[in-house]
Every structure is written in C-alpha cells, then in structure tokens.
Amino acid sequence: MSVHIRNFAIIxxxxxxxxxxxxxxxxxxxxxxxxxxxEQLLDDLELERQRGITIKARAVVxxxxxxxxxxxxxxxxxPGHVDFxxxxxxxxxxxxxxxxxxxxxxxxxxxxxxxxYAAMEHDLKIIPVINKIDLMHARPDExxxxxxxxxxxxxxxxxxxxxxxxxxxxxxxxxxIEHIPPPTGDPKATLQAMVFDSNYDDYRGAIxxxxxxxxxxxxxxxxxxxxxxxxxxVVELGRFAPQRQSTDVLxxxxxxxxxxxxxxxxxVHIGDTISIPGDKAAEALPGYSxxxxxxxxxxxxxxxxxxxxxxxxxxRLAVNDPSFEFEPETSDALGFGFRCxxxxxxxxxxxxxxxxxESDVDLVQxxxxxxxxxxxxxxETITIHKPQDVPDPGDIEEFRQPIVRCNVIVPxxxxxxxxxxxxxxxxxxQSQEYLAAGRAMLTYDIPLAEVVYDLHDKIxxxxxxxxxxxxxxxxxxxxxxxxxxxxxNGNRVDALSVVCNKADADRRGRAVAxxxxxxxxxxxxxxxxxxxxxxxxxxxxxxxxxxxxxTAKCYGGDITRKRKLLQKQKEGKKRMKAIGNVEISQKAFMxxxxxxxxx
Ligand SMILES: Nc1nc2c(ncn2[C@@H]2O[C@H](COP(=O)(O)OP(=O)(O)OP(=O)(O)O)[C@@H](O)[C@H]2O)c(=O)[nH]1
Numbered sequence: 001m002s003v004h005i006r007n008f009a010i011i012x013x014x015x016x017x018x019x020x021x022x023x024x025x026x027x028x029x030x031x032x033x034x035x036x037x038x039e040q041l042l043d044d045l046e047l048e049r050q051r052g053i054t055i056k057a058r059a060v061v062x063x064x065x066x067x068x069x070x071x072x073x074x075x076x077x078x079p080g081h082v083d084f085x086x087x088x089x090x091x092x093x094x095x096x097x098x099x100x101x102x103x104x105x106x107x108x109x110x111x112x113x114x115x116x117y118a119a120m121e122h123d124l125k126i127i128p129v130i131n132k133i134d135l136m137h138a139r140p141d142e143x144x145x146x147x148x149x150x151x152x153x154x155x156x157x158x159x160x161x162x163x164x165x166x167x168x169x170x171x172x173x174x175x176x177i178e179h180i181p182p183p184t185g186d187p188k189a190t191l192q193a194m195v196f197d198s199n200y201d202d203y204r205g206a207i208x209x210x211x212x213x214x215x216x217x218x219x220x221x222x223x224x225x226x227x228x229x230x231x232x233x234v235v236e237l238g239r240f241a242p243q244r245q246s247t248d249v250l251x252x253x254x255x256x257x258x259x260x261x262x263x264x265x266x267x268v269h270i271g272d273t274i275s276i277p278g279d280k281a282a283e284a285l286p287g288y289s290x291x292x293x294x295x296x297x298x299x300x301x302x303x304x305x306x307x308x309x310x311x312x313x314x315x316r317l318a319v320n321d322p323s324f325e326f327e328p329e330t331s332d333a334l335g336f337g338f339r340c341x342x343x344x345x346x347x348x349x350x351x352x353x354x355x356x357x358e359s360d361v362d363l364v365q366x367x368x369x370x371x372x373x374x375x376x377x378x379x380e381t382i383t384i385h386k387p388q389d390v391p392d393p394g395d396i397e398e399f400r401q402p403i404v405r406c407n408v409i410v411p412x413x414x415x416x417x418x419x420x421x422x423x424x425x426x427x428x429x430q431s432q433e434y435l436a437a438g439r440a441m442l443t444y445d446i447p448l449a450e451v452v453y454d455l456h457d458k459i460x461x462x463x464x465x466x467x468x469x470x471x472x473x474x475x476x477x478x479x480x481x482x483x484x485x486x487x488x489n490g491n492r493v494d495a496l497s498v499v500c501n502k503a504d505a506d507r508r509g510r511a512v513a514x515x516x517x518x519x520x521x522x523x524x525x526x527x528x529x530x531x532x533x534x535x536x537x538x539x540x541x542x543x544x545x546x547x548x549x550x551t552a553k554c555y556g557g558d559i560t561r562k563r564k565l566l567q568k569q570k571e572g573k574k575r576m577k578a579i580g581n582v583e584i585s586q587k588a589f590m591x592x593x594x595x596x597x598x599x
Contacts, residue, residue, distance in 0.1 A: 004069055005253045006180045007211065009076045009091055011115035012101035013468065017131040021101060021163035022060075022075060028169050029062035029073065031241060058197070059209055059255050061239045066177070073176060074255040076196070076211075078115075083344030085118075085472065086291050090196045090271050092118055093287060094211035094255060097125035097180030099172070100153070104130045104138035104160075108146045108435055110409045110470035116151045125180050128153040129172065134162040142436060150435040183253030190281040191215035191223070193250075193274040198265055200320045204236070206262035207244075209255075210274060213285065216251040217274070223260070224277040226284040228269055231277045232260035265322045291323040292473070293341030294402070295348055295452055296385045298329055298366035298495060299355075300337030306361040307336050313359035314338060317351060324351050329386070333493045333584075334364060339386055345452050366495045366589050370449045373400040373476050387497040390483040393534055399481040401499075402448040404471040405430065406455075409441050414463040418442055421458055425450035426501070445474060449499070484509055486516065487530040487537075488582050495589065502533075509538040517541040519588035527582050 012018040026032045058077040065071070078091045092098070098119045102112055119126055128147050130140045144155035159175050161168035197209035210217075217223065217234060224231045236259040238246035250256045262268060271289065275282035301310045314326045324347070329339040342348040348368060355363065372384040375398040376391060384390055390399075406427070408418050415432075419442065422429070427444035434440050446455070451471060459467045484505055486496035500508045509531030516529045520543050527543040 002070070003072050004177070005072045005074065005183055006097070006176055007074045007076065007095045007183055007253070007255060008097045008099060008176060008180050009078050009095045010099045010101055011078060011088075011092075011112075011119060012131075013103070013106070013109035013111040013115075016101050016103040016106065016109075016112070017163045018077075018101055021099070021129075021131060021161070021169075022077060024161075024163050024166050024169045025073075025075060025173070026060065026062060026242065028166070028173060029064045031060065031062045031064075058242075059240055059257075060242045061255065063241070066173075071177060072254070073173075076255065083294075083342075083347045085114075086289070086343075087197065087270060088115065089118055089122075089287075090194070092122045092124060093285070094194055094196045095122075095124055096183055097127060097176070099129045099176070100126050100147075100151070101129045101131050102143055102147060104132045104140045104143055105135050107139075107143045107439065108150050108409065110407050110441075110468035113150060113407055113409070113441065114470040114472070126151075126153060127172075127175055127179055128158045130158050130160045131163050133160045134165050134167065146436040146439065150433075150441065185212070185214045185252035187214075187216050187251040187253075189214040189252070190279050190283075191217055191275050192283060192285065193217060194285050195225075195268060195270055195272045195274060197270060198268040198322075200265050201259075204259050206260070206265050206268045208258045208260070208262070208268050208274075210250070210258055211255045212250050212252050214252050215275075216249055217258070218249050219246075222277050223258070223274050224282065225269070225272050226275055226282060227272040227288055228267065230267060232262060234258050234260055264319050266318060268322070270322075291343060293323075293325055293371070294344050294448060294473075295342045295368050295370060296339060297342075297348065297368040298331065298334065298337055298339055298386065299326075300331065300334040300364045300366075300495075302362040302364050304335050309359060310338065310361045310363070313355055313361065314340070316358065317354060321351070323347070331388075331495045333495045334366075337364075341385065364589060367498060368452065369499065370402055370452060372402075372481070372499060374398070375400070384499075387483055387499050388494040390497075390499060393482065398478050400476040401479050401481060403445050403474045403477050404448045404451055405474050406444050406446050406451065406469055406471040407441055408444070408459060408467055408469050409435065409439065410463050410467040412438050412440050414467055415440055415442065417462040418459060418467060421455070421462055422446060425455060446471075447477075447479065448473075482533050484512070485532045486512060487528075487532060488520075488584070489528050490530075492532075493584075505533055506538050509533070513539040513541040516588055517543055519585055521583065521585070522546040523582060525581075 010018045010021060060075050062073040076091045076094055078088045100116055102108055130143050132138060133140055140160050144158045147153045148155050159172050161172055192214040193210040193212045195208055195210055199207050201207055219234055219237055221234050222231060223234055236246050237250055237256060238244055239256040273284040301307055318324055323343050325341040326338045329337055342351060369387055374382045374384055374396055376395050377397050410418050422444040425446050427446040430443040430445055432440060432442050456469050459469050480502045481499050482502045482505055484498050484500050485492050513529050513531045520527055522543060524546055526545045529541045530537050531539040
C-alpha cells in the first residue's frame with residue numbers, strides 16, 4: 001500500500017496555541033497515547049518551557065490510516081520569535097502547506113502577519129485555523145473577517161478548533177489531507193536534501209534534520225554537504241515519532257534525521273543541501289544564507305583568572321547553538337574577554353541565562369550594540385561590531401546603520417501612542433491600514449539600534465499589552481552618527497563607548513554621565529566622569545570623595561570584625577571592574593543605554 005505524505009508547519013503569533021495544537025494532533029493521529037502525553041511535548045528544552053516559547057524547530061511524523069489509506073503527516077515546528085526568522089524560513093521551505101493559527105479572542109497579531117507573508121513567499125497552501133473557540137469571549141466570526149482583510153484568507157475555509165478540548169481537531173486533520181498538496185520529487189533522481197535544523201546529542205554528535213526533495217538516502221551511504229563542502233557517512237537515519245526512530249531509507253518527500261558522526265553543530269549549516277559526493281548532477285537548493293548576527297555585546301569575567309573557564313563555557317554553548325558567535329576581545333578597561341554576536345536581543349538573553357546556569361563565572365557585560373558600516377576616506381567599507389572600533393570623525397566618509405521595517409498591530413485607541421513612540425525612535429511611517437473595525441496595522445522603518453533596546457517593551461506598556469511588534473531587516477542607510485566616549489578620571493573607558501545620533505549626543509552624554517555618577521560608588525578620592533565626542537567634552541559629573549573610612553568604626557581593636565567587614569566589602573565587589581583605581585559595577589556598564597528620559 002502506498003503512503004500519502006503531507007508536509008506542513010503550524011505558524012502563529014506567540015501564545016496563540018501552536019504547541020498545544022501540535023500536542024492534540026499527535027494525540028488524534030495516535031502518534032502518542034494519552035498516557036504518554038506530556039503537555040507541550042515539542043518544547044523539550046527546559047529553557048523553552050520556562051519561557052513558554054518555541055526556540056528550535058522540530059519535526060514529528062504522524063502515521064495513521066484513514067478510509068483504507070495510509071498517511072504520513074510530517075509536522076515541522078517553527079520558532080515563533082523574530083530573532084529566529086531565518087530558521088522559520090528554512091522550515092517553511094520543507095513544507096507544502098501551513099496551518100495559520102490565530103487566537104479566537106486576540107485576533108491577528110504582528111507575528112501572524114509576518115509568518116503568513118513568509119508562507120506566501122514560499123508559495124505554500126495556507127489553511128486558516130481559528131483556535132481557542134472554547135473561550136468565553138471567543139469571536140471567531142470577527143477573527144475570520146480580520147484574517148480575510150489582512151491576509152486574504154477565505155472565511156469559509158477557516159477551520160475552527162479548540163486545541164485545549166480537542167474540538168474540531170479531527171476536521172483539521174481532514175483539511176490537511178484534502179487541501180495540502182502531496183510533495184513531488186523523484187525518489188530515483190540524484191539526492192537533494194534540505195537541512196532545516198540540527199541539534200546536538202552528547203553521545204551521537206550533531207543530528208541533522210532534513211527534508212528529502214529528490215532521490216533517496218540510505219544507511220551507510222556517503223553524503224556531501226554542498227555549501228560547506230564536507231563529506232560524511234550516514235551512520236544512522238530515521239524519523240521522530242516523536243522520539244528518534246531509526247529506519248533504513250528516507251526517500252523524496254520524507255522528513256527525518258541523519259547522524260553522521262559530526263562533532264560540532266558549527267559544521268552543520270541550516271539551509272545547506274545534502275547530496276552525493278562527486279555526483280555531477282548534485283545541485284544546491286536555492287535560498288541559502290548565513291544567519292545574521294544583529295546584536296553584539298562584550299562578555300568579560302569579573303575576575304581575570306576566570307578567562308579560560310569562560311572560554312570553555314562559550315565553546316560548549318557554541319557547539320549547541322551555531323547561530324551564536326564569539327571571538328576574543330581585549331579591552332583596556334575590562335581586560336581579556338569575548339565579543340559575542342547574537343541573532344537578536346532575545347537570543348542574547350537566552351545565551352546569557354545558559355551561561356550563568358552552566359558556569360559559575362561572574363560576568364561583566366557591556367551594553368549591546370548593533371552592527372554598523374563605515375565608508376572611510378579611502379572608500380573602503382568597514383563593518384563595525386563594537387563602538388570602540390569606530391574611527392575618528394575625520395576618517396569617516398559615511399556612517400551607516402541597519403534599518404528594519406516594523407509592523408505594529410494595535411487597537412485603534414493606541415495608534416497615537418505608538419506613532420509617538422516610533423517617531424521618537426526616528427521611525428519613518430510607511431503605511432497605516434485597518435485590519436478590522438478598531439484594529440490597525442502601522443508600518444514604520446526604524447533604525448535597528450532604536451528597536452533592539454526596548455521598543456518592544458515600550459510598545460507593550462504604551463498599549464497595555466495589546467500592541468504587538470514584528471520586524472524584518474531592510475538594509476543599511478547613511479545616518480548622522482558619532483561615537484560617544486566616556487572618561488573616568490581622564491581615562492577613556494573603551495567598553496563604555498556607544499554610537500549615537502549627533503543631534504542627540506549632547507543630551508545622551510549628559511544623561512549617561514548623570515547615571516554613571518549614581519552607579520559609581522564613592523571612593524577615597526574624587527571621581528570625575530566625562531562624556532566626549534572626539535576631543536570635545538560635552539558633560540561632566542563628579543562623584544565626591546568618601547568622608548569616612550569604613551573600618552574606622554572598628555576602633556583598631558577587633559581584628560576578626562575588621563576582617564569580616566573587609567570580606568563583606570570584597571563580596572560586594574563581585575561584578576565590579578577596576579578602571580585605573582576606580583571600581584565600576586556591572587550596572588554602570590549598562591548606564592550608557594540611558595537616554596535621558598529617566599536621568
Ligand atoms: N482556552 C484555551 N486555551 C488554549 C487553547 N490552546 C492553547 N491554549 C492556551 O494558550 C496558551 C499558549 O499556548 P501554547 O500552545 O503554549 O502557545 P504557542 O503558540 O505554542 O506559544 P509559543 O510556543 O510561545 O509560540 C497556553 O496557556 C495554552 O494552555 C485553546 O484552544 N483554548
């Protein structure tokens with residue numbers, strides 16, 4: 001009996017119920033029994049569970065029979081957050097259709113739109129699904145209309161389900177079988193497989209997730225990664241059901257995994273094509289690009305002794321997460337450390353949390369910054385990953401920054417508040433449209449630097465949590481930028497330099513100096529904090545000298561008390577760095593982000 005294959009993904013805004021629906025589908029197709037059902041089976045990373053978001057794409061095969069026909073449904077899970085957009089795109093390239101899931105109460109949100117556009121770009125069949133119809137305030141009819149207005153889906157095609165109770169899920173399985181086209185591809189042709197994900201197993205090494213586009217791959221066979229140019233032998237292959245289940249072959253249309261004794265995830269590139277070494281007919285699939293790091297920061301051990309421990313911890317992390325990148329960096333102020341690159345702010349936060357959990361190195365982190373491009377007077381383009389590398393103003397012909405297109409979806413009461421926020425962040429409005437009565441989508445082009453720090457939080461608080469934001473990279477644009485330096489007692493602190501708008505530099509400089517004054521503890525001597533652009537000092541604050549010696553109250557007698565006090569002081573110094581003879585705390589390194597609103 002031949003098997004009918006369907007490959008699909010569920011795409012949704014965060015919290016609209018993607019993982020819950022995936023669980024129900026696994027249950028309804030008998031892939032896992034009720035007893036085995038652990039809630040949100042697919043989000044298996046502990047951190048994902050804690051944060052309730054899906055970070056890495058997964059794939060599960062559901063095999064069952066219906067009306068005497070054998071089916072194999074491959075569910076490819078996609079990460080929902082903007083930081084992982086490239087992975088979403090690679091996962092979609094492995095599908096013929098998607099379930100576009102929308103919460104029956106919340107309606108269409110920014111990531112619904114972003115994900116739907118991505119599915120359209122890949123020319124996929126979209127099945128609109130309205131979830132959470134069990135909710136008391138569910139408004140499925142209005143949501144169906146919203147989806148029609150914003151995404152052009154047919155309200156009559158909307159499948160209504162409750163992933164919680166299971167209502168409508170059976171009908172959804174029928175819709176998947178009926179409406180999503182089966183994969184095409186010749187199992188006898190030369191092997192062509194798309195790598196859409198990978199993860200790391202301590203015992204087996206890299207596990208490569210593939211969709212076979214053409215041809216067949218067998219156990220023991222030699223394969224080649226076309227982009228990276230490496231060859232390996234397939235020692236095991238199989239599918240996730242949802243645990244690893246080894247098989248002997250994977251053929252055109254199927255989705256599964258390969259294990260090839262690869263020692264690091266860094267050697268497996270998402271988007272790469274697998275084929276046969278030396279085969280002239282081997283052809284790479286289109287659309288490969290390297291994941292782009294958008295945000296950088298410096299990580300330094302508070303105690304210089306911990307440098308190699310930190311390096312080991314970073315290496316362990318990078319083996320598991322190839323989109324995270326790091327290289328050694330030396331700072332006059334902070335000593336030896338690492339410059340680390342992330343896909344976005346959320347990615348940065350996740351990596352930091354893992355580092356803190358998995359090693360006991362005390363870290364000092366510098367303020368995050370985006371990547372800039374500079375054309376110097378000789379006409380060369382330089383890429384800048386850290387502000388202290390920005391050359392002197394006299395050497396700069398053009399200073400360019402990354403711009404992103406932001407879609408914000410808000411109830412119309414909040415349009416004014418969001419516009420104000422976007423304009424303050426130098427946003428240029430592109431469009432404004434209504435998705436339905438009372439809900440609008442605003443589109444702005446905004447410098448990434450203005451978005452990454454806190455725009456999302458600001459929009460959330462300005463819209464009482466109703467506004468949602470999504471963005472995609474547009475490109476680099478020239479801007480009037482400069483490097484703002486901070487000096488402590490006359491010494492420039494390289495790790496405190498930031499890039500900011502010239503028009504804003506004076507205000508920023510004053511704000512940063514003020515915040516630093518608060519963050520730097522009193523010393524036995526006066527500490528001068530200055531902000532400067534080139535050689536021009538634009539702000540100065542003074543931290544007055546300490547009046548009393550802390551040990552003075554020990555009256556010189558009780559040595560144990562004195563020791564205790566000194567010990568306590570020492571502990572307080574954790575996450576501190578000495579700049580010259582001035583101690584600066586971790587918090588102070590973030591002070592450069594203060595924009596003057598608070599300070
Ligand atoms: N009442 C109700 N709640 C639901 C339904 N489906 C999901 N939920 C709840 O909605 C919340 C979010 O569901 P998840 O499945 O974690 O959402 P998700 O889209 O996978 O979220 P991310 O993984 O963060 O993208 C959870 O608290 C679910 O229990 C439903 O049909 N009805």
